[in-house]
Structures are given as C-alpha cells and as structure tokens.
Amino acid sequence: MAEDITDKNRSTEANAAEQDAIDPELPAPRGSEVESVLEALLFAATQAYTVSKLGLLMNGVPDEEVAAALEKIRARYAQPTSGLMLMEVAGGWQVATRTEVADWILRLHKHRRRTALSPALLETLSIVAYKQPLTRAEVESIRGVDCGSVLRSLQDAGLVEIMGRKEVLGRPPIYGTTDVFLKTFGLKDLEQLPSIGELKGIVPKADEAPKVEEAAVDSLAR
Numbered sequence: 640m641a642e643d644i645t646d647k648n649r650s651t652e653a654n655a656a657e658q659d660a661i662d663p664e665l666p667a668p669r670g671s672e673v674e675s676v677l678e679a680l681l682f683a684a685t686q687a688y689t690v691s692k693l694g695l696l697m698n699g700v701p702d703e704e705v706a707a708a709l710e711k712i713r714a715r716y717a718q719p720t721s722g723l724m725l726m727e728v729a730g731g732w733q734v735a736t737r738t739e740v741a742d743w744i745l746r747l748h749k750h751r752r753r754t755a756l757s758p759a760l761l762e763t764l765s766i767v768a769y770k771q772p773l774t775r776a777e778v779e780s781i782r783g784v785d786c787g788s789v790l791r792s793l794q795d796a797g798l799v800e801i802m803g804r805k806e807v808l809g810r811p812p813i814y815g816t817t818d819v820f821l822k823t824f825g826l827k828d829l830e831q832l833p834s835i836g837e838l839k840g841i842v843p844k845a846d847e848a849p850k851v852e853e854a855a856v857d858s859l860a861r
Contacts, residue, residue, distance in 0.1 A: 661695075661698050661699060662698060665698055666698070667697055667698035667699055667700055668697055668698075668700065673697065673700055673704055673705070673708045674708040674711055674712060676697055677693060677697065677705065677708045677709065677712065678712055678734075680693060680696055680697070681693075681712070681725070681732065681733065681734040682734050684733065684734075686731070686733070686818075687726075687728050687729045687730065687731030687732055687733040687818075687822065688731045688732060688733070689730060689731045689732075690702050690705045690706055690709070690732070692731070693705050693709075693732070709725065709732060712725050713725040716734075721737070722736060722737055722740045723735070723736060723737065724736075724737050726825060727827045728821055728822045728825060728826060728827060729818040729821040729822050729826075729827075729828075730818075730821075730827070730828060733822070759789050760789055760792060760793060762782060763778060763782065763786055763789045763790065763793065764793055764798060764799065764816075764820075766778050766781050766782065767793070767799055767814050767815065767816060768816050768820065768829070768832060769832065769835075771802075771813075771814065771815040771816060772802050772803070772813040772814065772815045773813060773814060774805055774811045774812065774813055774814070775787065775790060775811065775812070775814070776811065778790065778814070790814060796819075797817055797819040797820075798816060798817060798819055798820045798823065799814050799815070799816060799817065799820070800814070800815065800816075800817050801813070801814060802814065802815040816829070
C-alpha cells in the first residue's frame with residue numbers, strides 16, 4: 640500500500656513538472672522549426688540539458704524528434720568552417736566553442752584567464768575521479784601527503800564535491816567529482832574516463848619532463 644502511495648505521489652509530481660514546462664501561449668515547433676528552436680535554446684543555455692528536458696522546453700516535442708534535430712545540428716557544427724560544436728556532456732547536450740578558437744574567446748573576455756591545474760591538484764583530482772567515492776584519508780593514503788588544502792581548492796573550483804559521509808567511526812565526508820568536472824573534460828559520464836593503460840600512453844615520456852603526471856597515473860593502480 641505504501642509503495643502504491645509513493646508511486647502515485649511520484650506520478651503526480653511528474654505530471655505537475657510536465658505541466659509547468661508547457662507554455663500555452665507558445666505553439667510547439669513543428670518540422671524544421673524544431674531544429675531552429677532547439678539550436679537557439681542550446682545557444683542560450685548555461686548548462687547541459689537532456690533530450691527529454693529539451694523536448695519539454697519546446698512544449699512536448701517527442702524525444703525522437705529532438706534526437707534527430709540534435710544530430711542535424713551536430714553534423715552542421717562538425718564542418719571545418721564552424722567555430723562551434725555540439726557536445727554530449729554531464730548526461731545532457733550543450734553548445735560549446737571549439738578548442739581551436741579558444742584563444743580568441745579569451746581575447747574577447749580579457750578578464751578571464753586559463754587556469755591550469757597544478758601537479759598536486761591534477762594528481763588529487765585523478766585519484767578522486769578514478770577511485771570515488773572516497774574519504775580524504777583514503778586520498779592521502781594513495782598520495783602519501785596531506786590533501787586537505789588541495790581538496791578544498793578542487794571544491795572551490797567546482798570539480799569535486801562532498802557526496803555524503805562514510806558509515807564508519809567519525810563519519811568522515813566522502814568525495815566525488817561533479818558535473819563541472821565532466822564538462823571541463825568533455826565527458827558524457829564517468830564511463831568515458833580513459834583506462835589506466837590508456838592514460839599511461841597519453842602521459843608525456845620525455846626524460847627531461849617532470850614525472851609528477853606519471854606518478855599520478857601509477858598511483859591510480861594501487
């Protein structure tokens with residue numbers, strides 16, 4: 640009985656959410672309009688949206704029509720003359736500028752600068768990404784150094800967050816990566832993280848290069 644009530648409540652909430660998403664003053668786009676409205680929504684959006692959410696924003700356009708329009712937009716942006724690309728990141732879709740034109744975007748926004756991750760930040764972030772969820776003590780056992788300030792910096796950058804607390808003595812917080820992490824590295828989800836073997840092939844092998852990155856990769860295999 641309790642399960643039935645819960646299911647009814649969920650159904651009611653879902654119906655209410657759908658009704659809130661529909662604007663009776665706007666007719667749902669049809670045909671080629673779907674592609675143009677969808678492109679405008681993606682251009683104006685500040686976050687990634689799922690196919691279903693995009694369909695609701697367009698007053699109930701079916702998921703299959705949204706998916707087809709997304710593929711058309713992605714094909715157009717794939718042309719070498721386009722400065723934009725359509726990315727599937729953090730479980731949704733978002734328009735972004737191509738990496739090849741990033742320097743021109745930075746020139747436009749002169750107050751913004753590239754923020755490179757330090758070796759310590761990169762190593763800690765890698766451990767959290769591949770081993771999550773885990774506690775600060777578990778991160779430190781892998782790195783072999785105190786990671787309190789580094790974890791705070793990653794939290795401030797929005798790349799790492801506290802996901803809950805481990806059910807052990809003291810109930811320490813457990814850390815994991817965020818949607819910002821997925822967007823920053825262009826990942827649809829964590830399943831797209833390269834394997835440890837692939838990472839070792841990516842890390843520079845030059846003898847004169849710092850070995851911090853290689854140490855970070857090796858630490859993930861522990």
